[in-house]
Amino acid sequence: MPLGFLHAAMLFGLITVLIPPIIHFLSRRRYQVVDWGAMQFLRLSDRRRQRVAFEDWLLMLLRMALLAVIVLLLAAPFISHSALARWSGRGPRDVVILIDGSYSMGFRRDDQSAHDRALNQVRRLVQELRPGDGVAILQAKRHIVPIVPSLSTDLSKALTALEAIPAPSGSVDWPHAIQTAADILAQGQRAERDIIILSDGQRYSWADDSTLLRWELLAPRFSQQATSPRIWYANVDADRPADVTNDSLQPIRTNRPVAAVNREVTFRATVTRHGGKGDRAARQIRVKVDGRPAGEIALPALGDDREQIPISFTHRFATPGSHLVTLTLDDDPLPGDNQQHFAIEVVRALPVLLVDGDERPNPPTRGSDFLRDALAPRRDPNPALLVRVIPITAFDESYLNRDLSDEPGTVPRVVVLCNVAQLSAHQQEAIERYLAERSGVFVTCGSRTDAAFFNDQMFRNAQGWLPARLVETAGDEDDLPRASRPVPASFFHPAVEIFRDVGIGGLADALFPKYWRLSITGTNSSVPIAMLTGGDPFLVEKPYQSGRVILSAVPLDGSWRSNLTELPAFVPLVHEVIFYLAGGRAGERNLSPGQPLRFQPLHDSPWGELRLRRPDGIESVLPVENWPFVYDDTHEPGVYIVFDRRDNPTYFVVPTDSRESQLAPMSDEDRSKVAKWLPQIRYVTDIQDLVAGLMERTHNVELWLPALLLACALVFAEVAFTRRLAQRRAV
């Protein structure tokens, strides 16, 4: 008959039983001294002395026992044994109900979603509970949405709170939800504890490999608890077909996370077709930009199962600012995966700072002129990029923090170091701080480049921000026949993937008779994004802190007899590379669930308040104490809109986890895998079985009443005994 404690940590309080003996022995050390004559009357008889000692010890033991029983009472003791069920009856219990809040619960069948079924069953369960039972109700998503956040005995209030439950969205983190439920139960006072999960039997997020690993990590915590709660998994949509037909829209991608006004931007997405045999009807995808229709994409009627259908569309944004692109698929039984959003920043012209390695203040021509003309041709009245060229000697940190033109918001997004020899210590520190702010740096190597300096100060054995080590110059600029060329087969990177198609004047036609041989040996994060025919890298990328750096093995300035600057591919190449580097900041707009939202107004704005609209449509006015404004409750997928003082919207998107669309149910093998780590789990498909299980006679009998009676008896005994001694003294 094992004895357990609901709050075992309270047992540390047993140390208080030492208080009476400590007080006793301390008081024995503090006494007054009296020189006395009548000693013969102080000498008690042996019997009397024994009695006094016995009374002393008895009183001390009474007090120790009283403290011990109070501590035990606080630790909530119980005994559990199957034999106790015969006479114990169905004791009071604490129940935490977890309702699956992932969007798979929105799957509709027979005009009712799994979410609706779950709510009906929760209402029935709450009605089956008895007065005195404690209940908490949580909606399980990636985070926990509290409905009845702590154990409450007010069952009608719990039912009322259920009406305000949010619609299912996003995915669910079951181990986190169960841990939260166990934590709530640990606060309760009942020995009988149940966690009831109402879900749709989906394998994903319950028994997939990643979740199984987390169950394994969670299991020891449960085994350490004295009263591990029973876990019930009720499949509220047990009759759902195993092979459900469903189309799922995957997150939107683009080659230009930052776009220029009136420039074409290509968006890509994928539709994944789950389940179903045979042909499917053609479907439409509606495109919206900033909530206004911007076209439709027809999805072909295909017969293959589980096909990935790539889609793409282009758009030109007429105005600068924050824009929202939304793709919506026709309605189907699972609406949660029919929509994806993408937040894009559109600028009038992307500000770029070219730092030329030529130290002369005003030379007639510069090597960087090629890049300047490619990025912002002088004849173009509305160039996509705003370029400013400065010599290396003039470059300091102030250029990285101030606008390149009179227009606000033109702080350089990318810095290009064109064939510079060295950087001063201040310049290097400025670049490092610049990269920490999600900016981009493009470095081209040429005749001026001081390899030893680059390797020692900027590469620093792969610890610095330079992506690769400069080994030596390779080739001979007079030996054109043996010049290296870029290898199109290596162009998988977003910045160069458009050059994979080999055409006349394409990047594959570029000749590099001489180039810097780059080595990425010893580096973990550097990736060659384009290779040369000799096997050496052409472009190497390294993410550094929050920014991106691309290193070019050639100067891109027409020197070394390369023909690249004469090819039609040159302008697209530098545009792609520069826009890719500028896209580091796009991660600020398209967030992962839980990633804090950071908002910095374009114009200087006083602190105060700003308005935020959440995906659920709730708007709130939030105080701003300093910029950037940070909001971290971004667990809910969807669109977050921040309105500045002029009511200009800035969009932030938390994409929907499309894996939740995998509606495949868990198998018996999956159940046994989970049961290995959660042996106390019981699966039910009929709510009646769950109700019957909850009504089972209890095996755990709480001992608070006997402990309380014992404590009262000890208090009474202590008081009576002390009173008796006091009366005897009063004689």
Added chain:
Amino acid sequence: MNFDPSELRKYGGLTMVARTLVEGFLTGVHKSPYKGFSVEFAEHRQYYPGDEIRHVDWRVYGKTDRYYVKEYEEETNLKAYLLIDASGSMAYRGDHPSKFQYAQYVAASLAYLMLHQRDAVGLIIHDTQLRQMLPARANTKHLLRLIRTLENTQPGGETALAPLWHDLAGHQFRRRGMVVILSDCFDDLDRLLKALRHFRHRRHEVILFHVLAPEEIEFPFQRLTQFRSLEQSRDRLLVDPYRIRREYLERFEEFCRRLREGAGQMQIDYHRMCTNEPVERALGIYLSRRQRPR
């Protein structure tokens, strides 16, 4: 307000204490019932009708033309011994003078009074052993010796009164007289009573002043207390006074009751003297005893 002899002692020693106490006491009594007509002239006083004619001093009448009566001190052959217990236990002092100091005041006052009465007074100071002994004398110079002896004695040593008292009764006090005992009597009670019986056997008048401190009678201690014996330095007892008070008081009262009853059976005047009581009480007791026909 009680007169505190210890205050007076600061200024004039035990002699001053004794004289002040006794004269104050006698002033209160006003007329000594013991003034008689004997051989030794004491004083003249005015004649009142009823006085015997033969006591009128005619010589004075001749000179002053007034009737004066001659008074004479009564002669006595009473020998009184003051037995003072100077054992360690007599050194106990609570909020009042120690028992020994109190005994000193009583003894000095009695000696003063006795000598004033023309009684011969002897002094024995003892603990287990005889420490000081002054034979009984009746002259006034003897008072000075008595008081000096009292002043120069400090209490100490163990209490074993009975053997010494036996010795005194058997060998020292040969002539019948009065024995005034000042002691806390903290000794074996049976042996003590037997020794007192020895005094009575020798036909001595015995007044037993049982000198006690109020703390010994009431046992008012509340905190945990270590009682250290005044007689044996190693004898220590750490007790919770609350826990033993009842038994202490029972035993103490039983001791006092047996002592009182034992003394009563032997026709010994037993008087419990508490150190917070006025010393004059002892003088009254003595005088009433002295007045009683022997």
